[in-house]
Each structure stands twice: as C-alpha cells, then as structure tokens.
Amino acid sequence: MGKADADGPGLPDLPPEWGRVVVPDDISALADEAEQVRRELRWATGQHRRWRPPMVPVLVLMIAVLTTMAGLAAVTWTRAGRSTAPATSAPDPAPVQLVGRALPALDLVDTGQSPVPLRGLLPAVVVLVDGCACPERIIEAAAVAPAGVTVVMVAGSRPEAAPAGTQVRTLADPAGGLRAFLHLTARPHAVTALLADRTGRITLVVPEVGSFADHQAELARLVN
Structure with a gap:
C-alpha cells in the first residue's frame, strides 16, 4: 500500500x-x-x-496564377497590336526621278528566245504587261503612237501575243531587268509604260496607265 x-x-x-x-x-x-x-x-x-500553416501553399498558388495571367495578357496584347496595325508597304519612287536618264542597254527576248537589244527599237513606247495583259491598253497605244515610234509590249517569262490588227513588237523580260531599273512593282489590272526618244533618253514613266490618249503630246515629241 x-x-x-x-x-x-x-x-x-x-x-x-x-x-x-x-x-x-x-x-x-x-x-x-x-x-x-x-x-x-x-x-x-x-x-x-x-497540421501545417495553410498560407504558404496558397501564396505559391496565387503567384503561379498571377504569373500565368500576366503572360497571357502580354501575348494577347502583342497579337492584337499586330493585327490592328495597318499594313504598309514601301511606296514606289517618284517616276520623275527617271525622266532624263538614259534607257539601260537591256537585251529582251523574242518568241524564239533570241536576244533583242531594247535600245535598238528607239524611239519607243514600252508597255510592261507582266501584271496584266490588258489588250485594250495595247490597242490604244498602237492607235495613238505617231509613225516612227515603236510600241513594245514586254511580258514576264515569255512574250504575249499581240492584239490582232496591231503592229506591236512583243518581247519578254524573264530576268526582270526592266522592272528592277524602274523600281516599280507590277500591278494587277494595270500596265506600266515608259517613253524613250531616239537618243535613248527617258521622257516619261507612267506606273499605271489610265489612257494613252492622255499622253499624246509626250508621244508626239518622241519623233521631234
């Protein structure tokens, strides 16, 4: 006890x-x-x-969620900014910069792929149809060009057929040398034209021809 x-x-x-x-x-x-x-x-x-303090995992989860949301917001803002920005392209240089310069000594090709010196066709109105065949423009150029002025239709890879009833020289510029010299891009549904006198001096460049009738005075001066 x-x-x-x-x-x-x-x-x-x-x-x-x-x-x-x-x-x-x-x-x-x-x-x-x-x-x-x-x-x-x-x-x-x-x-x-x-028992563990619940605050640490909660804080980690909140930080992860906030980081993900911030990343998504940044990506969405960047894409929205890109999609709403207007698309711009470098404008073609003013054609007047070429007026007075000499036509380059380029060789184009005919239907038989034989070289044809461009300067051997002067005086000439050269119509580039690599963006549009536009036969109505070719017919109009042949109609308003004075006697002694060669109308030259220049296509891209191979010469295009001249419209029936016209005395037009059809050539091709597969290397794109003439476009590169002009610094003018081909435009769909339009033709580009340049005028050169008998000395090879460029007198006019028209990036998009509306009507050759608007340039009859310049065409007439080619034979003076």
Missing part, C-alpha cells in the same frame, strides 16, 4: 493545488497511468505533424 508523499519525511513540499499525492509501493501499479500518458503524447505529436 502506498503512502502520501506530502507526509513522508525528506520529500520537498508539493503545490497544495495538487492535493494528496500517493506513491505506491509497487511501481507497476502506475503502468496504466503511464500508458495513458504515452497515448496522449502520441496523439498530440501526430496532430502537430499533420
């Missing part, structure tokens, strides 16, 4: 709120109480391990 520690000699004073503490003679009598204490300690330790 145990006895109260508070009554035993030589033991320190215990807090009065603990009440009477009885120490058993056989320590094995405390086995149940010890096991209960161990169970409570294991439970408390497990609860502590399972």
Whole structure:
C-alpha cells in the first residue's frame, strides 16, 4: 500500500493545488497511468505533424496564377497590336526621278528566245504587261503612237501575243531587268509604260496607265 508523499519525511513540499499525492509501493501499479500518458503524447505529436500553416501553399498558388495571367495578357496584347496595325508597304519612287536618264542597254527576248537589244527599237513606247495583259491598253497605244515610234509590249517569262490588227513588237523580260531599273512593282489590272526618244533618253514613266490618249503630246515629241 502506498503512502502520501506530502507526509513522508525528506520529500520537498508539493503545490497544495495538487492535493494528496500517493506513491505506491509497487511501481507497476502506475503502468496504466503511464500508458495513458504515452497515448496522449502520441496523439498530440501526430496532430502537430499533420497540421501545417495553410498560407504558404496558397501564396505559391496565387503567384503561379498571377504569373500565368500576366503572360497571357502580354501575348494577347502583342497579337492584337499586330493585327490592328495597318499594313504598309514601301511606296514606289517618284517616276520623275527617271525622266532624263538614259534607257539601260537591256537585251529582251523574242518568241524564239533570241536576244533583242531594247535600245535598238528607239524611239519607243514600252508597255510592261507582266501584271496584266490588258489588250485594250495595247490597242490604244498602237492607235495613238505617231509613225516612227515603236510600241513594245514586254511580258514576264515569255512574250504575249499581240492584239490582232496591231503592229506591236512583243518581247519578254524573264530576268526582270526592266522592272528592277524602274523600281516599280507590277500591278494587277494595270500596265506600266515608259517613253524613250531616239537618243535613248527617258521622257516619261507612267506606273499605271489610265489612257494613252492622255499622253499624246509626250508621244508626239518622241519623233521631234
């Protein structure tokens, strides 16, 4: 049988709120109480391990979401800016820059792929039809060109057939040398024309011919 520690000699004073503490003679009598204490300690330790502050993963998730949204917004803004920007292209240089210059010594090719010196056809009105065959423009040029002026119809890879009833020289410029000299791009549904006098001097360049009748005065001066 145990006895109260508070009554035993030589033991320190215990807090009065603990009440009477009885120490058993056989320590094995405390086995149940010890096991209960161990169970409570294991439970408390497990609860502590399972609990984690929830703020860290929440902050990581929020940062990831905000980063993704910022990236999508940047891509969308860039694409929208590109799609709404008006498409621009470099304008052709003013044809007047070529007026007064010498016609280049280019060799074009005829239907048999034989070379034909362009300067051997002067004076001439050269009509580039690589963007549009436009037979009505060729017929008009042949009708208004004065006698002695050669009407030259220049296609791209191979010569085009001249409109029936016209005295037109049909040639081709497969290398694109004449276009490169003029610095003028081919335009669909339009022809480009240049006029050169008997000395080879360029007197007029028309990027898009509306009507050759508008240039009868320049055509007449080619034979003067």
